[in-house]
Amino acid sequence: MISKCLFPDVVTYNLLIGAACNIGRPDFALQLHNEMVQRGYEPDLITYTELVRGFCTRGKMKEAEELYAKILKSGLLNDHVPVQIIFNKYCKLEEPVRAFKFYQDWLESKKR
Template sequence: MYYKACKLLGLEKNPSIVFYVILAYRDENSVASVKMFKVALNLCRAAKYEKLGLWLLRKMKEFNCRPDIVSYNVVIRLVVEKGELDEAMELMREMGLIDLYLDMITYISMINGFCDVGRLEDACQLIKCMKGHGCLPNALVYSTLLDGVCKHGSLEKALEFLGKMEKEDEDCRPNVVTYSTLIKGFVERVVI
């Protein structure tokens, strides 16, 4: 839906439309809602405009709208996709300051971002951090990490993670995604 809206609005050619709509709300003293901002943030996500998404997140406070976990996750994902991991980490810290608890989506976005740029140690640290904050990693989290290890690390390390997963509780046990990720990693490395 958001991709179609982006096309209809011509956001690819003119991302400032969202910017001007928000400013018009402010200039006319119109009431804005968190939902309106979420729609605008999802338009930014669909068009891959991280700077505009970050600007929107900051503007929410001006309209007495408290950003929620979904708003932050959209912007974190946008920032991570642009490779701005330090900015994304800062957003995570900011969430903690306003009593928003990081969820599985936040962690998966960050782990994926660290893996994409080969920062595997940072990705592993996030899994430890998750556990420390009571957000227990599941098979999807480990599969995301395994994908990064297969791309940038060693296949031996990937097998080591697989072994750890097999010893974890049911939510962390390897599944079809896990095995497909490993097979793909091995095939791409021409090991099989």
């Protein structure tokens, strides 16, 4: 893209990150995120939601929760979608206690 003088914006990066996650490459998606930040673009909720989804799909729950923590720290509007993705993955992994604890932590974060 850049060689053709087409410079990606946040929407373009979000699409590329989502595509990388869809093909099972959350590592490449994270690379795209880092490139996005280096170019001066601020990741938004969609960026982090796509990354959370990508890591959950691969079963990398620690990384998914770390990304969710970035959403909370960033001050972005915190909606239910990334929470639902993580919660559902814990349920599919048959870890109801972790799912419940994660849900409780989310409810507590909504009070702040």
